[in-house]
Amino acid sequence: MEALIRLSAFVGVLLLMMIWEYALPRRTLGYQRIQRWPINFTLSILGMLLIRFTVGGVAYLSAMSATTEQVGLLNQFPLPTWLSIMLTLLALDLAIYGQHIASHRWKWLWRFHKVHHTDLDFDVTTGIRFHPLEIVISMCYKVVAIYIIGASPVAVIAFEVILSTTALFNHGNVFIPIKVDRWLRLGIVTPDMHRVHHSTTQRETDSNFGFSISIWDRLFATYIDQPALGHDKMVIGLAQYQYTPEVGIKQLLMMPFRRQQ
Numbered sequence: 620m621e622a623l624i625r626l627s628a629f630v631g632v633l634l635l636m637m638i639w640e641y642a643l644p645r646r647t648l649g650y651q652r653i654q655r656w657p658i659n660f661t662l663s664i665l666g667m668l669l670i671r672f673t674v675g676g677v678a679y680l681s682a683m684s685a686t687t688e689q690v691g692l693l694n695q696f697p698l699p700t701w702l703s704i705m706l707t708l709l710a711l712d713l714a715i716y717g718q719h720i721a722s723h724r725w726k727w728l729w730r731f732h733k734v735h736h737t738d739l740d741f742d743v744t745t746g747i748r749f750h751p752l753e754i755v756i757s758m759c760y761k762v763v764a765i766y767i768i769g770a771s772p773v774a775v776i777a778f779e780v781i782l783s784t785t786a787l788f789n790h791g792n793v794f795i796p797i798k799v800d801r802w803l804r805l806g807i808v809t810p811d812m813h814r815v816h817h818s819t820t821q822r823e824t825d826s827n828f829g830f831s832i833s834i835w836d837r838l839f840a841t842y843i844d845q846p847a848l849g850h851d852k853m854v855i856g857l858a859q860y861q862y863t864p865e866v867g868i869k870q871l872l873m874m875p876f877r878r879q880q
């Protein structure tokens with residue numbers, strides 16, 4: 620049931636974003652979709668299959684066990700359900716923000732996370748382009764966070780849905796009027812905000828780590844408002860790594876295990 624809720628939300632938002640990108644695109648993409656989409660979708664499907672047959676459902680089960688055993692910070696206080704859910708969502712989002720920073724600073728994590736950054740354009744399918752093992756690492760990290768926080772199962776499902784849908788939204792090549800974007804990004808991460816993180820300029824890659832809520836980047840001074848070259852002229856990808864669309868799925872999967880990149 621939990622997997623079905625997540626999958627339906629994922630497919631629904633993915634289709635909506637694709638329609639939005641087609642009807643009102645933000646930038647003209649530099650590459651054909653056929654050069655990028657097969658790789659991005661294959662990585663996503665491999666990730667889903669790997670999760671399904673390894674740690675699938677473990678986040679929900681951990682939350683069930685943390686609640687039953689009364690483990691974790693929030694289980695130590697008699698809080699109203701709504702407050703406990705809100706605090707869990709905030710704490711998990713902060714944990715994912717921290718994980719994203721660690722993925723850039725710690726070399727062994729970066730080896731996996733860089734696959735996400737090798738995309739040469741930025742659209743909704745960039746939001747599903749992750750090395751399958753990075754998703755498993757992320758799930759294990761989430762389990763630790765769930766036990767420390769004492770997250771409830773309902774809050775964990777809500778968080779999983781929010782995280783996957785916001786990741787699709789904030790990678791969208793969708794046009795949002797600048798004024799609306801300014802208002803939106805006071806609370807949430809917009810595509811214009813996250814696109815800065817995919818710039819080849821190192822200072823910009825090392826900014827805007829948030830996925831859902833925009834406050835963490837402002838709070839921890841990792842926020843950059845706009846790319847220096849502007850959204851139309853900025854270059855997407857990695858400056859240090861000469862990735863081309865011809866690099867196949869096998870090479871991407873082996874990327875974390877290769878020596879020199």
Ligand SMILES: [Zn+2]
Pocket residue numbers: 719723732736816
């Ligand atoms: Zn990143």
Ligand SMILES: [Zn+2]
Pocket residue numbers: 735745746790813816817
């Ligand atoms: Zn991204």
